[in-house]
Amino acid sequence: xxxxxxxxxxxxxxxxxxxxxxxxxxxxxxxxxxxxxxxxxxxxxxxxxxxxxxxxxxxxxxxxxxxxxxxxxxxxxxxxxxxxxxxxxxxxxxxxxxxxxxxxxxxxxxxxxxxxxxxxxxxxxxxxxxxxxxxxxxxxxxxxxxxxxxxxxxxxxxxxxxxxxxxxxxxxxxxxxxxxxxxxxxxxxxxxxxxxxxxxxxxxxxxxxxxxxxxxxxxxxxxxxxxxxxxxxxxxxxxxxxxxxxxxxxxxxxxxxxxxxxxxxxxxxxxxxxxxxxxxxxxxxxxxxxxxxxxxxxxxxxxxxxxxxxxxxxxxxxxxxxxxxxxxxxxxxxxxxxxxxxxxxxxxxxxxxxxxxxxxxxxxxxxxxxxxxxxxxxxxxxxxxxxxxxxxxxxxxxxxxxxxxxx
Ligand SMILES: *Cc1c(COP(=O)(O)O)cnc(C)c1O
Numbered sequence: 001x002x003x004x005x006x007x008x009x010x011x012x013x014x015x016x017x018x019x020x021x022x023x024x025x026x027x028x029x030x031x032x033x034x035x036x037x038x039x040x041x042x043x044x045x046x047x048x049x050x051x052x053x054x055x056x057x058x059x060x061x062x063x064x065x066x067x068x069x070x071x072x073x074x075x076x077x078x079x080x081x082x083x084x085x086x087x088x089x090x091x092x093x094x095x096x097x098x099x100x101x102x103x104x105x106x107x108x109x110x111x112x113x114x115x116x117x118x119x120x121x122x123x124x125x126x127x128x129x130x131x132x133x134x135x136x137x138x139x140x141x142x143x144x145x146x147x148x149x150x151x152x153x154x155x156x157x158x159x160x161x162x163x164x165x166x167x168x169x170x171x172x173x174x175x176x177x178x179x180x181x182x183x184x185x186x187x188x189x190x191x192x193x194x195x196x197x198x199x200x201x202x203x204x205x206x207x208x209x210x211x212x213x214x215x216x217x218x219x220x221x222x223x224x225x226x227x228x229x230x231x232x233x234x235x236x237x238x239x240x241x242x243x244x245x246x247x248x249x250x251x252x253x254x255x256x257x258x259x260x261x262x263x264x265x266x267x268x269x270x271x272x273x274x275x276x277x278x279x280x281x282x283x284x285x286x287x288x289x290x291x292x293x294x295x296x297x298x299x300x301x302x303x304x305x306x307x308x309x310x311x312x313x314x315x316x317x318x319x320x321x322x323x324x325x326x327x328x329x330x331x332x333x334x335x336x337x338x339x340x341x342x343x344x345x346x347x348x349x350x351x352x353x354x355x356x357x358x359x360x361x362x363x364x365x366x367x368x369x370x371x372x373x374x375x376x377x378x379x380x381x382x383x384x385x386x387x388x389x390x391x392x393x394x395x396x397x398x399x400x401x402x403x404x405x406x407x
Contacts, residue, residue: 100219123171
């Protein structure tokens, strides 16, 4: 990862993480070059103008990275947005949202209109599906779900109404890796917009636009923030798509608070070291789990047992800290016995923070185009920054509790 991906300007991704978004006009005084390291928190609703002429002029000009009114942001948010854009070669810009779901909703509303058809991956994050069913369908936008392993055969589902293809790779809960280059190549040919939920890999392990994706969406809540204390989403897009995304974001009044943007920028600076450690520790735990008699399968893109593992090896430069495993037999009660007694794993939603989490998940509930058949219940783990030996000892005892209830 560290040796690949040097951009046009010659800087590699880890260097960009340290430098991006720190414009001198946001960190120094006009008569004092140098200045502070991080852009400060600029809190604002009202922006004052020196006279009516200046106010009129501001209203008629572009508000991009210009102080205009608090809703259009201040340098704190612009700095974070610029940094996320720099991490995505080929991107024109980034818009920030109060949550990952808000970013997904805005991206879909920006590209779709009544009568359009959307192709949605069957392993999508559950709230993404809910938005399609409960918001898009009543507006006359049809969603057709497709098998995450479909690859170039997605051509068979395309009709004259197909306007967009939504991808999420690896998939939520089950981690199938999609053939993104095959799908984006076909979409480009047919004039179809591609959107990717890139939360798991982040641009560090998968620069999405370089692989032909038009719109890359992150739940910054997860790895960008990294400390389980801020909700945020982002959309980074190509020059062709950014104007529609920006327009929708403004029309919906979407923005983030400067305090949250500042915390997210702080998280971004250490994304590189955190992700490399999440990767290492998660692989240690996943490989250990794969050897346990009570584990049927480990669903981790870097393990050969994961559908699409070869695609992950071809396209991604790393793996992060979130994966699932399938238990051998047992029921809801046996799975709860495993999870309830864990001392180093919290039980809760979300992921991407420094602390480990264990979650019971039921993929069959969230599918319509494919069937989820498994040897037993599924547990999803967020591997945090604790010592993996402690996590393994904890899981070892958990599997003993599982066995005792399963019989
Ligand atoms: C958590 C998550 C989201 C939504 O992010 P929020 O900030 O919680 O709204 C979107 N996609 C994926 C894959 C996620 O895991």
